[in-house]
Amino acid sequence: MSSDSQFSIGQRWLSNTETELGLGAIVGIDFRSVEVLYPATGEARIYTKTEAPLTRLTFEIGDTVKSQDGWEMTVTESEESQGVFIYHGLREDTKAQARLPETMLDHHIRLNQPEKRLFSQQLDHPKWFDLRESALRYHYEYQRSNTIGVAGARISLIPHQLHIASEVGGRHAPRVLLADEVGLGKTIEAALIIHQQIKTGRASRILILVPDSLMHQWLVEMLRRVNLPFAIFDESRCEALDEEDINPFDSEQLVLCSIDFLSSSEKRQQQVQAADWDLMVVDEAHHLSWSQEAPSQEYLCVEGLAQNTPGVLLLTATPDQLGHESHFARLRLLDPARFHSYEEFLREESQYSQLADAVAPLLSDAEPNEKQRATLCNFAPDVMEHAGDLISSKNRHELLHQLIDCHGTGRMLFRNRRANIEGFPERKLSAYELAMPQEYEAAVNSDDLLNALYPERVPSLVNSWTKLDPRVSWLVDFMQDVKPEKILLICASARTAQELGEVIRTQTGIRHSVFHEGMSIVERDKAAHYFADEEDGAQILLCSEIGSEGRNFQFAHHLVLFDLPITPDLLEQRIGRLDRIGQTQTVNIHVPYLAKSSQHVLLDWYHEGLNAFEKTCPTGSGVFEDVKPLLMSACLHPSDMTARDELINLSIKLNSQLVAQLEAGRDRLLELNASGEGRVEALLEDIITLDSEQDLSRFMGRVFDAIGVQQDEKGNDCFILMPTEQMVSQLPGLDPEGMTVTYRRRVATTLENVQFLSWDHPLVHTAIDVVLTDVHGKSSMGFIADPDLPKGAYWIEALFVLHAQAPKALQLGRFLPQTPVRICLDAQGNPVDLSFDVKRKVGRKISSQLLKALQQPLSIAIENTRKLAHQAANQKLHDALNTMHTTLNGEIQRLKDLQKRNPAVRDSEIVFIEQQMSALDKVIQGADVQFDAIRIIVNNP
Numbered sequence: 027m028s029s030d031s032q033f034s035i036g037q038r039w040l041s042n043t044e045t046e047l048g049l050g051a052i053v054g055i056d057f058r059s060v061e062v063l064y065p066a067t068g069e070a071r072i073y074t075k076t077e078a079p080l081t082r083l084t085f086e087i088g089d090t091v092k093s094q095d096g097w098e099m100t101v102t103e104s105e106e107s108q109g110v111f112i113y114h115g116l117r118e119d120t121k122a123q124a125r126l127p128e129t130m131l132d133h134h135i136r137l138n139q140p141e142k143r144l145f146s147q148q149l150d151h152p153k154w155f156d157l158r159e160s161a162l163r164y165h166y167e168y169q170r171s172n173t174i175g176v177a178g179a180r181i182s183l184i185p186h187q188l189h190i191a192s193e194v195g196g197r198h199a200p201r202v203l204l205a206d207e208v209g210l211g212k213t214i215e216a217a218l219i220i221h222q223q224i225k226t227g228r229a230s231r232i233l234i235l236v237p238d239s240l241m242h243q244w245l246v247e248m249l250r251r252v253n254l255p256f257a258i259f260d261e262s263r264c265e266a267l268d269e270e271d272i273n274p275f276d277s278e279q280l281v282l283c284s285i286d287f288l289s290s291s292e293k294r295q296q297q298v299q300a301a302d303w304d305l306m307v308v309d310e311a312h313h314l315s316w317s318q319e320a321p322s323q324e325y326l327c328v329e330g331l332a333q334n335t336p337g338v339l340l341l342t343a344t345p346d347q348l349g350h351e352s353h354f355a356r357l358r359l360l361d362p363a364r365f366h367s368y369e370e371f372l373r374e375e376s377q378y379s380q381l382a383d384a385v386a387p388l389l390s391d392a393e394p395n396e397k398q399r400a401t402l403c404n405f406a407p408d409v410m411e412h413a414g415d416l417i418s419s420k421n422r423h424e425l426l427h428q429l430i431d432c433h434g435t436g437r438m439l440f441r442n443r444r445a446n447i448e449g450f451p452e453r454k455l456s457a458y459e460l461a462m463p464q465e466y467e468a469a470v471n472s473d474d475l476l477n478a479l480y481p482e483r484v485p486s487l488v489n490s491w492t493k494l495d496p497r498v499s500w501l502v503d504f505m506q507d508v509k510p511e512k513i514l515l516i517c518a519s520a521r522t523a524q525e526l527g528e529v530i531r532t533q534t535g536i537r538h539s540v541f542h543e544g545m546s547i548v549e550r551d552k553a554a555h556y557f558a559d560e561e562d563g564a565q566i567l568l569c570s571e572i573g574s575e576g577r578n579f580q581f582a583h584h585l586v587l588f589d590l591p592i593t594p595d596l597l598e599q600r601i602g603r604l605d606r607i608g609q610t611q612t613v614n615i616h617v618p619y620l621a622k623s624s625q626h627v628l629l630d631w632y633h634e635g636l637n638a639f640e641k642t643c644p645t646g647s648g649v650f651e652d653v654k655p656l657l658m659s660a661c662l663h664p665s666d667m668t669a670r671d672e673l674i675n676l677s678i679k680l681n682s683q684l685v686a687q688l689e690a691g692r693d694r695l696l697e698l699n700a701s702g703e704g705r706v707e708a709l710l711e712d713i714i715t716l717d718s719e720q721d722l723s724r725f726m727g728r729v730f731d732a733i734g735v736q737q738d739e740k741g742n743d744c745f746i747l748m749p750t751e752q753m754v755s756q757l758p759g760l761d762p763e764g765m766t767v768t769y770r771r772r773v774a775t776t777l778e779n780v781q782f783l784s785w786d787h788p789l790v791h792t793a794i795d796v797v798l799t800d801v802h803g804k805s806s807m808g809f810i811a812d813p814d815l816p817k818g819a820y821w822i823e824a825l826f827v828l829h830a831q832a833p834k835a836l837q838l839g840r841f842l843p844q845t846p847v848r849i850c851l852d853a854q855g856n857p858v859d860l861s862f863d864v865k866r867k868v869g870r871k872i873s874s875q876l877l878k879a880l881q882q883p884l885s886i887a888i889e890n891t892r893k894l895a896h897q898a899a900n901q902k903l904h905d906a907l908n909t910m911h912t913t914l915n916g917e918i919q920r921l922k923d924l925q926k927r928n929p930a931v932r933d934s935e936i937v938f939i940e941q942q943m944s945a946l947d948k949v950i951q952g953a954d955v956q957f958d959a960i961r962i963i964v965n966n967p
């Protein structure tokens with residue numbers, strides 16, 4: 027909180043919560059808010075005047091001040107003009123009289139006064155010194171850790187997700203397609219990548235584009251999983267912001283927006299493109315259909331954004347759903363230079379299938395034959411030269427990794443298959459044959475495929491179909507049979523869902539809800555919520571096809587497919603609502619169908635031809651493309667058993683060929699890459715170790731205790747945190763009503779209302795900030811009681827911080843975060859290694875006497891600690907430079923090597939690291955040592 031609410035333009039203030047910003051200058055004031063520019067980091071902030079977390083920086087006579095131009099002077103006089111101080115004194119370099127208005131102060135100055143506080147006897151309890159030291163040390167370790175942004179997510183540890191997150195999240199401007207099969211956690215992967223990019227400073231402005239129907243789910247997932255508060259942007263929000271005459275999309279850093287809304291408004295598209303983004307995420311990217319002649323509106327909208335946004339994540343479970351050309355077009359969004367021609371892409375793909383063939387033996391522990399060996403030599407000559415016996419596990423491993431590197435799309439496309447991931451439930455089909463009503467016969471036997479598939483939608487039957495269609499009465503009975511278990515019903519059209527809802531309302535007392543594209547998002551979310559409610563919720567949710575995308579309904583175990591979709595991908599999407607991570611029981615799939623109808627043909631085709639109900643069928647869309655005419659024809663002639671048999675037999679044959687191709691081929695290499703097998707284990711181990719440590723809970727316990735937050739154990743590894751009236755500082759983020767927290771992942775993933783406190787959690791960060799930015803602990807004096815040491819012996823413990831300032835995007839924290847340097851001296855001025863547990867504060871009277879008596883030796887000792895701290899800091903700085911060079915040179919070299927084999931490495935990635943390295947060189951060399959805190963320890967046995 028600011029100590030002075032009289033702000034004037036030009037005054038210099040320090041942020042109490044974001045010390046890394048440097049010294050700020052007031053650049054704007056209105057009746058409510060104050061705008062501060064931090065020139066050292068190029069950032070600006072707007073604060074509410076009454077709650078600005080700012081401290082004014084002023085100097086007294088005798089203080090040394092530094093100007094923006096680098097010269098220093100000792101203040102001999104100061105005056106104030108329009109609220110701004112002007113300091114006078116002699117310049118140290120030229121010895122000339124100088125005048126330095128505070129507007130011209132060095133932007134890097136920080137408040138630094140432990141010594142002043144010590145000698146003016148503003149002493150705190152010695153525990154605050156320990157707390158400062160721990161906060162600095164933990165912050166330092168956090169910034170350098172490899173689990174940053176990943177370990178703190180509220181998720182179960184699933185290896186393939188962690189692998190993708192760390193592989194992609196650690197890149198500069200990642201541009202990838204996350205294409206895991208349905209329900210394997212693409213949203214979670216995206217959340218982890220976004221979180222990591224933000225926490226490491228790689229990105230700060232994020233735009234997520236999703237279909238209307240998934241907005242709320244994304245909002246909740248981002249908040250619940252990784253504590254990121256996205257703001258939903260729709261027309262009404264934009265309109266409200268239009269009045270303020272700014273680009274609405276500039277008003278927030280984390281924006282969630284419907285792609286349908288954007289692509290339908292020219293004005294909003296222009297605005298969203300004019301706003302700068304670091305990372306764009308597009309969910310359900312298979313909707314971005316493309317062909318040379320007719321790219322879709324959605325595609326064009328995303329293309330415009332992808333051209334100007336450094337990082338792009340596209341998510342789809344069905345990359346090939348709208349054809350291979352569209353798949354190519356999505357890769358083109360990611361890297362237009364590389365994917366410039368579809369023909370070229372096809373040619374390249376065929377090469378990878380040769381590679382796939384050659385690699386197959388390695389994946390199944392066999393020795394490749396001569397031809398395969400020759401192909402491998404072609405792709406990875408270096409390794410093959412020394413390969414010898416390929417089956418020896420070391421070589422095999424190395425070779426596989428090299429081959430993955432050579433794989434054209436392996437670096438930008440991540441696709442995991444369920445078949446490789448454990449823990450999914452079984453799926454069981456129950457089909458119910460029902461008699462065909464006479465009234466449907468004309469439609470079913472017509473030439474119109476839509477009528478044949480969905481006779482209930484024929485106009486003449488609109489008002490009567492629910493009375494004559496036996497699936498309706500079957501449904502009513504079925505609901506009674508499984509009551510109170512939840513049922514998700516999906517059908518093709520909104521009207522069917524609504525009309526079924528009407529029947530349930532009039533004929534049964536069963537609680538139900540509908541969910542379709544005619545409802546607003548809020549209404550849909552309400553319906554989904556009503557369905558999810560365990561006690562008073564709906565037993566059945568009736569969805570149109572849009573219910574089959576992205577939503578999480580795995581708490582239900584019965585899925586009724588009132589009709590069947592025409593493509594296997596859509597069928598998988600539907601089943602994927604229940605067959606997801608977190609599903610605890612067998613997924614029961616119920617299909618009521620009319621005998622000898624087109625739907626009957628589809629049922630047999632899916633079940634017998636593709637086995638697509640009981641197992642995921644990644645080859646389904648491939649088969650579909652090949653048998654489409656036969657399938658259509660069989661659907662139009664449902665009584666023609668020969669046509670049906672031909673369709674099914676051909677599908678079985680094609681499917682097994684495609685499966686064999688897949689098994690042997692390219693995807694296995696891609697999958698091996700996407701699964702992280704052999705590479706994610708170390709990260710997993712680190713997170714498990716971190717989870718088992720108690721450092722965080724102990725540290726936070728001490729912070730809460732010191733600040734005055736009440737912490738009560740609630741059982742089940744949960745704690746209740748309550749603010750108290752005795753709090754010595756505010757703790758932003760602590761709910762004034764109290765909050766329940768846990769440090770245990772297991773608890774956090776089962777109890778949604780409990781906050782998961784981790785090193786990534788905002789409350790932990792603000793707690794560390796509060797400790798470090800507060801003056802508490804800057805100076806203290808404590809007693810120890812050791813009978814083996816002379817009474818009255820004393821020691822000096824000084825804490826320094828090696829610190830540099832840089833824009834976040836440089837990721838200084840990886841190499842030189844704020845680094846604690848602790849120097850301890852005994853009364854004779856000798857460096858010592860102290861590990862006292864200092865529990866008692868020295869009373870006011872004694873401390874005052876001691877300080878008077880020891881002022882001179884203490885001043886000398888402090889000077890000495892400064893010198894020693896500089897020496898130690900120089901060493902650390904030197905080490906940081908070395909590590910930075912070694913690490914970044916290594917990264918550059920690896921990318922360059924990789925680029926020779928794999929065109930998916932963009933030049934811009936290499937250039938970025940080169941520029942980062944030279945900028946960091948300057949920043950690290952300019953690092954400064956600040957005196958942070960001092961503690962005098964006195965023995966009083």
Ligand SMILES: Nc1ncnc2c1ncn2[C@@H]1O[C@H](COP(=O)(O)OP(=O)(O)OP(=O)(O)O)[C@@H](O)[C@H]1O
Nearest residue numbers: 181182208209210211212213214343576578606607
């Ligand atoms: N690591 C995890 N821990 C806990 N829950 C998870 C984890 N991974 C996924 N889930 C849950 O599994 C479900 C599927 O995850 P998610 O929505 O990310 O998958 P998806 O691949 O995006 O699905 P879709 O293809 O349907 O869009 C969600 O309910 C999600 O919350």
